[in-house]
Amino acid sequence: MLRSRPSLRDPPQSTAVSHGVRSDVGGAFYGRRMDGGTRMTTRERTAVVQRTVDGLRVVLDGVTQDVEHGGFAAAVSALEVDRPRWVWDTMDVYPRLLQAGVRVARSWDLRLARGLLRRAAGTPGGIAALPADGWDDSAAGRDDGALSFDFGELLDAQREFDRQIAEVAASARPGALRLLITAESAGALAAAEMHHAGLPWRRDVHEQLLEGLLGPRVPVDRRPSALERLAGDIRVALGAPALNPDSPADLARALRSAGIEVDSTRAQELSRIDHPVVEPLLEYKRLARLHQANGWHWLDTWIADGRFRPDYIVSGVVTGRWATRNSGAMQLPKQIRSAVVADPGWKLVVADAAQLEPRVLAGLAQDRAMAEAGRGRDLYAGIVASGAVATRAAAKVGMLGALYGATSGEGGRLVPRLARRFPQALALVERAAKEGERGGTVATLLGRETPPVSDRQRAVDREAAVFEADERVLRQARSLSRDRGRFTRNFVVQGTAAEWALCWIADLRRRLWELAEGSFTERPHLVYFLHDEVIVHAPAGSAVAVADAVTEAARDAGRLLFADFPIDFPLDVSVVDHYDEAA
DNA sequence: CCCAAAGGCCAC
DNA sequence: AAACGTGGCCTTTGGG
Numbered sequence: 001m002l003r004s005r006p007s008l009r010d011p012p013q014s015t016a017v018s019h020g021v022r023s024d025v026g027g028a029f030y031g032r033r034m035d036g037g038t039r040m041t042t043r044e045r046t047a048v049v050q051r052t053v054d055g056l057r058v059v060l061d062g063v064t065q066d067v068e069h070g071g072f073a074a075a076v077s078a079l080e081v082d083r084p085r086w087v088w089d090t091m092d093v094y095p096r097l098l099q100a101g102v103r104v105a106r107s108w109d110l111r112l113a114r115g116l117l118r119r120a121a122g123t124p125g126g127i128a129a130l131p132a133d134g135w136d137d138s139a140a141g142r143d144d145g146a147l148s149f150d151f152g153e154l155l156d157a158q159r160e161f162d163r164q165i166a167e168v169a170a171s172a173r174p175g176a177l178r179l180l181i182t183a184e185s186a187g188a189l190a191a192a193e194m195h196h197a198g199l200p201w202r203r204d205v206h207e208q209l210l211e212g213l214l215g216p217r218v219p220v221d222r223r224p225s226a227l228e229r230l231a232g233d234i235r236v237a238l239g240a241p242a243l244n245p246d247s248p249a250d251l252a253r254a255l256r257s258a259g260i261e262v263d264s265t266r267a268q269e270l271s272r273i274d275h276p277v278v279e280p281l282l283e284y285k286r287l288a289r290l291h292q293a294n295g296w297h298w299l300d301t302w303i304a305d306g307r308f309r310p311d312y313i314v315s316g317v318v319t320g321r322w323a324t325r326n327s328g329a330m331q332l333p334k335q336i337r338s339a340v341v342a343d344p345g346w347k348l349v350v351a352d353a354a355q356l357e358p359r360v361l362a363g364l365a366q367d368r369a370m371a372e373a374g375r376g377r378d379l380y381a382g383i384v385a386s387g388a389v390a391t392r393a394a395a396k397v398g399m400l401g402a403l404y405g406a407t408s409g410e411g412g413r414l415v416p417r418l419a420r421r422f423p424q425a426l427a428l429v430e431r432a433a434k435e436g437e438r439g440g441t442v443a444t445l446l447g448r449e450t451p452p453v454s455d456r457q458r459a460v461d462r463e464a465a466v467f468e469a470d471e472r473v474l475r476q477a478r479s480l481s482r483d484r485g486r487f488t489r490n491f492v493v494q495g496t497a498a499e500w501a502l503c504w505i506a507d508l509r510r511r512l513w514e515l516a517e518g519s520f521t522e523r524p525h526l527v528y529f530l531h532d533e534v535i536v537h538a539p540a541g542s543a544v545a546v547a548d549a550v551t552e553a554a555r556d557a558g559r560l561l562f563a564d565f566p567i568d569f570p571l572d573v574s575v576v577d578h579y580d581e582a583a
Numbered sequence: 584c585c586c587a588a589a590g591g592c593c594a595c
Numbered sequence: 596a597a598a599c600g601t602g603g604c605c606t607t608t609g610g611g
Contacts, residue, residue, distance in 0.1 A: 244607085246605095246606060246607070247590095247606080247607055247608085248589085248590050248591070248606090248607075249589095249590085249607075249608075250607090264590080264591085265590080265591080266590085266591065266592085267591085267592080285591085285592085288605095288606095289591090289592060289593075289605085292604085292605050292606075293592085293593070293603095293604070293605065294593095316602085317601060317602060318601075318602095319600090319601060319602095321595085321601065321602075323601095323602065323603070324603075325603090326603085326604085327603090327604095328593080328594090328603060328604060328605090329594095329603090330593090330594055330595080330602075330603070331592085331593040331594040331595090331602085331603060331604080332593085332594075333592095333593060333594080334593095334594095335593095352595095356595095357595095400599075400600090401599065403599085403600070404599035404600045405599055405600075406598085406599045407598065407599080408597090408598050408599085409598075409599080411599065412598085412599080475596090479596095479597080482598095486599065486600065487600070487601090489600080490599090490600035490601070491600085491601090493600090494595095494600065494601060530594075530595070531594085531595045531601090532595070533595080584611100585610105585611085586609105586610090586611085587608100587609095587610090587611105588607105588608085588609090588610100589606105589607085589608080589609105590605105590606090590607085590608100591604105591605085591606090591607105592603105592604095592605090593602100593603085593604085593605105594601100594602085594603090595600105595601080595602090
């Protein structure tokens with residue numbers, strides 16, 4: 001946490017309330033008075049879902065109802081009329097509810113909250129000190145290895161919820177943490193819903209694209225004809241008849257034998273070389289990647305019933321960004337996005353936040369000059385207009401250099417120019433970097449904290465601290481320290497941007513639900529989320545209203561996090577039939 | 584046989 | 596010599 005920064009205040013629900021943001025995100029969870037450290041006022045209804053030996057137990061305001069698995073969806077549906085906050089493990093129960101046609105408005109995800117509270121800034125540390133148990137995410141890496149928990153045991157949801165509420169209430173900034181947990185919980189609902197609905201995917205379009213570029217489909221152990229032909233050209237050009245172009249080691253040897261000096265076989269390096277092998281080799285790499293990552297095998301594995309259903313991992317990244325499992329859904333190459341096609345009579349509303357991270361930095365640092373540069377539209381153009389740098393490209397490279405900690409190259413050169421014009425913003429990332437370099441932790445706006453320095457780094461530090469330490473060890477310690485500085489520097493911005501995005505999609509899913517009637521997949525609904533970008537699948541007639549909803553949700557996410565600080569979050573919004581037509 | 588590391592490339 | 600952040604996933608390679 002950048003504790004020295006006076007502007008880092010608790011942005012509690014009162015922020016939302018004062019701006020009239022109706023929210024499934026922070027909501028009025030325990031009322032805003034709680035943030036003043038006084039007392040609960042408008043207590044929200046909660047429905048705690050507990051697994052039992054043969055079914056599920058729902059406790060709504062102290063009233064217990066036991067249901068068998070088969071009756072669960074009906075019970076939830078009946079209780080949902082009161083719009084309680086569902087306290088549960090979303091991934092454990094919500095997919096089944098969606099299958100049964102039941103959608104809920106609000107939740108508190110016990111598993112995600114556990115993960116956040118284990119490592120959140122300003123908590124008393126009671127949850128951090130707990131031994132790992134079934135509420136901890138088994139997928140997440142743990143350094144202690146063994147679990148003391150017996151997985152046959154039934155987890156006590158009410159007890160865990162009580163513990164979490166107490167931890168939040170006793171924290172330094174309960175409003176911020178509550179917002180973080182409810183936003184992330186809303187994200188979990190959205191993730192399950194996006195998996196349920198699926199991204200519309202035209203197998204025939206994808207297959208046509210593959211056949212056009214690679215040739216007819218071949219068995220898995222064979223190269224498609226286009227790759228076979230290119231491999232032949234490469235072997236001839238290098239005079240290496242047995243070369244396997246898929247092997248970097250083999251390729252590097254062949255290149256050197258042909259008198260081409262390279263440090264690697266990366267496309268970027270090869271493209272700078274003047275030799276007949278370069279063209280077929282680069283083409284081979286491009287097509288081989290397509291074949292391996294998004295070829296027929298991927299199609300067979302991931303596309304069913306005209307839908308792509310990735311498994312989203314909410315908070316799968318240390319910064320709070322999402323990940324996905326196995327499908328590569330967060331690396332869909334531009335090359336194949338033409339296969340994402342709206343259903344007949346429907347549209348894709350594609351929206352991405354423009355220069356999200358610099359804007360988040362401006363808000364975090366309360367840097368009015370940078371906020372002014374981003375007023376209206378393109379923040380990089382605004383930086384040019386400010387006179388800091390000459391071109392938009394320079395503004396972008398310099399800004400990213402500042403966010404990533406560039407010290408050399410064009411980015412490194414431009415950072416000082418930005419620092420002169422935007423001292424507050426640049427000082428914030430510098431402080432974050434310094435804190436990391438000296439082995440500390442930093443936190444996002446809402447309190448997500450970096451992990452502590454690794455045991456390995458600590459060991460190197462100890463080794464480097466002794467009198468007349470080995471020069472190699474000293475170098476390694478310095479290098480690790482710098483690495484951590486770049487990590488903490490980027491963490492505050494990337495992590496807060498992830499929080500903005502959570503608030504955005506949480507508010508958006510509420511707005512989309514209220515735009516129409518009918519079942520979840522009959523209404524406009526989210527089908528894809530990628531860090532700072534969403535796709536909504538919407539009946540054509542509602543597309544304009546959806547575009548407005550997406551824009552308004554972005555505005556409200558900004559207010560939720562940054563209150564009345566005047567930083568804009570403009571979007572690029574496109575209404576299209578094919579994903580690749582989006583601006 | 585399994586597994587992890589290395590090299591590479593895709594996304595933001 | 597390294598040098599600009601967060602990831603996923605593929606193939607090759609070499610060790611147990």
